[in-house]
Amino acid sequence: MREEGICHVTFIRSITIETPSEPKASSSKGSTVGHLSSLKPFPPPTPDLVELPTCTVCLERMDDTSGLITIPCQHVFHCTCLQSWTGSGCPVCRATNPAPQSVDPSDPYSHPFGHGISNICVTCDTTDDLWICLICGNVGCGRYKGGHAKEHWKETAHCFSLELETQHVWDYAGDMWVHRLIREKGEGKVVEFPSTDMAARDGGGQVGPDMDVVPRAKLDNIGMEYTNLLSSQLESQRVYFEEIISKAVDKAAKASAAAEVASSQAAEALSRLQLVEEEHNALKSEVIPKLERDLERERKRGDRSTEVARKLGQSLQEEKKINEGLLAKVQHVNKEMEAYKAQNEELSREVAEQKDMNHDLTLFISGQEKLREMEHEGKVTQEELEEGEASVPEKKGRDKGRSRGKGKGKQ
Structure with a gap:
């Protein structure tokens, strides 16, 4: 088949339609009218004409005279374009159109793969x-x-x-x-490698003497190539799956170890939970009721203590008032005692003075009597009495001493 007869299908990413750009809003009205007038008018519509579809392979218009063919998926192509298309799939939707093939039951190679x-x-x-x-x-x-x-x-x-x-x-x-x-x-x-359908189209389904026939050695090489390819792929798949299996084994081992650790932790947590439940039951059945009774007893005791404290507070206020009265009375008594003490000291001083005076008088009188006796007895003359002096000794501890004047005895 000729090279120019082979068609290739390309994928279209996007279609861009260019239209005349609109004038800017800031332009004046006259410039807008001039711009619109410079554009070519659009052609009039043709309602009576129908646009012919294009062939998907060669992108040319399709009409009844060019030889059209419709395949089971209802897509239409040029006959020559569809013959140039390699394979039995539709160029548009890739729908397969299986061609009837003669299968020899005695030849196992005539059966298609799969x-x-x-x-x-x-x-x-x-x-x-x-x-x-x-x-x-x-x-x-x-x-x-x-x-x-x-x-x-x-x-x-x-x-x-x-x-x-x-x-x-x-x-x-x-x-x-x-x-x-x-x-x-x-x-x-x-x-x-040329396909059989292409060779059939070129030679009308018969192999001529001038056409190339694939030798047996080349077919063996192809088989060997496919065998080596499959072997390499199987080896890569074996390595791939062995790696997956090893990863799965490691993951399973880690999961098993984690499960054992989790199981031991769960057992430990369960034992701790049982201990906590036992302690909770003991607290609920014994300790808490006892604490509630103690709390009630302490509450009553606290109420009694509060009442006693209130009474003691009242008694304390009364005692304070009594103490204030007693303190005032004591202060008054102290003032009176100070006054009495000062008066007593004054009286004591007067008594001491009186005693001193009495003592002096007693001494003076006794001296006079003694002198008279001595004068009667003749022990003392009148001249000696006139020249003599009489004195009274001062007492120790007296605030101020008292002195007596000189006196002369008289007959």
Whole structure:
């Protein structure tokens, strides 16, 4: 097939429609009118004309004279464009259109891969757009259904999946088709392998003598390549799952240890709880009633003490009043005693003076009598009596001494 006859489908991210920009609000009215008048008028509408649809493959208009074909999903294409489209899927919706194939019961290689698998998705039970994993044989639906085949790749990293309807292999890791890639025996380069339907379209379903026939050695190399690929994938999956299993074992061991620790802690907490419950029951049945009785007794005792304190307070007030009266009386008595004491001292002083005077008089009288006796006896003359002096000695402890004048005796 010619290179220019192969069509490629591209995805459109966005469509931008450019329209004449509106004038700014700050511009004047005259400039706005001039700007609008400079634009070309829009063409008149054509209500009687119908726009022809375009082909999804070549993007050209489709009419009845160009040869159209409608597939079971009700999408219309040019016949030549659909023949150039590789695979049996619809270019628009990717719906699969299985082509009838002649199967030889005696030839096991004539059966497509995965024909013995139940044609339902293991997740959503759909029967359309099914893919089978080349590593573990899991069957899932395509991305345009439930996308469970891709979810299986994300979970297990099995990157090769085969479409059951078209027998095409998709590489999720490389995001490309790999069913038509083989390696050259000499250089080892990856080349595209021509499909049987493309060869049938080019040669009318028959292989001519001038066409290239794939040798048996190349097919063996392809089989060996797939075998090595599957072996490497299985080895990577073994390492992956062994790592998961080891992590799971470590996690289970840690969980078991944590469970044992939690069990021991729970048993210890349960024993502590039982002790606390026993103490609580003991407090509730014995200690608390006793404390309540003691509290009631202390409350009554406190009431009595309060009453006694109130009475003592009243007695204290009365005693204070009595003490104040007694204190006033004592002060009055003390004042009287001071007065009596001063009076007594005055009287004592007067008595002492009287005693002194009495003593002096007694001495004077006794001296006079003694002198008279001596004069009668002739012991003393009249001249001696006239020349003599009479004196009275002072007493010790007297406040002031008293002196007597000189006296002369008379016959």
